[in-house]
Amino acid sequence: VPPARDRLRIAIQKSGRLADPARALLASCGLSWRESRDRLFCYGETLPVDLLLVRDDDIPGLIADGVCDLGVVGRNVLAEQGADRAANDRPAAFREWRSLGFGSCRLALAVPEGWAWQGPAQLAGMRIATSYPALLSRWLADQGVAAEVVLLSGSVEIAPRLGQADAVCDIVSSGATLAANQLKPVTTMFESEAVLAGPVAELDAVRGELAALLLRRLDGVLRMRH
Ligand code: PRP
Ligand code: ZN
Ligand code: MG
Structure with a gap:
């Protein structure tokens, strides 16, 4: 001791x-x-x-x-x-x-700018990159949506461009990181x-x-x- x-x-x-x-x-x-x-x-x-x-x-x-x-x-x-x-x-x-x-910031779901967002059901079967697997999994379960969680420890925002994921779940503060990667936040999961x-x-x-x-x-x- x-x-x-x-x-x-x-x-x-x-x-x-x-x-x-x-x-x-x-x-x-x-x-x-x-x-x-x-x-x-x-x-x-x-x-x-x-x-x-x-x-x-x-x-x-x-x-x-x-x-x-x-x-x-x-x-x-x-x-x-x-x-x-x-x-x-x-x-x-x-x-x-x-x-x-x-x-202050928020954990948000973000999708490519070109998507017409229709709601969480649209995520069924998709891959979502995040450093927040527990919070994302809980949110997906609450929504009743089955999607694949792709765990990345950093640079989550480039995953869609690399073809690693369809959408991302990450922290948004000013929004500059998402915008620079042609992503748009569509839902807030958690306020921080x-x-x-x-x-x-x-x-x-x-x-x-x-x-x-x-x-x-x-x-x-x-x-x-x-
Ligand atoms: C978050 C997120 C982005 C950035 C977004 O990282 O992962 O890197 O903030 O900020 P913006 O909307 O102002 O561009 P965070 O600061 O939580 O810390 P990390 O480097 O430990 O991931
Ligand atoms: Zn960190
Ligand atoms: Mg970061």
Whole structure:
């Protein structure tokens, strides 16, 4: 058993849409770090609260494994991995602690611009590329549509042009990525924004108190922003 950590560890996205606003939000809670910004680990100066800079998809697992205590991640990533755990009879290990009011986006079904969209039944027997297989499968089941889910970890938007898929299910923020690939969003499956994620189980005393302090400051900052 490793010794209990007496510092709080927060995972944030290393680069991408949520990286800068996540760091700015934590800084506005009075945190500061000794680091160069391309490092993986940032050592907390004002409080014993460290940052780990990682891929967003790794954040729920890091919390589940207790490697990190908290994380700033899209609700879409949390929901996908939560649905995947549930589908595999694994207990819930992470949950949303706070919604953070930035990084809003949606998980959408997108089809080639030339299609005349008539509704989900049109997808029967088609191949849909996504990085969100659990959320897509659940939506297809809800619609009563049998389609093939093609799992891709990135660059989902080029799958139709490559002949790998007929449609895609991916995150849309500005819509520029879809437009650049001659795709159009036709249905929203899930609305998302950045959230603070934490464990389902309680943190131990020392880290629990640090997390409570951080939440008090965060709630104050979020109130002032809205
Ligand atoms: C999503 C999606 C596209 C992009 C769309 O990736 O996969 O790459 O955002 O944004 P747009 O509508 O503004 O063009 P995301 O930022 O969720 O992160 P990822 O790189 O981890 O897939
Ligand atoms: Zn990602
Ligand atoms: Mg992407």
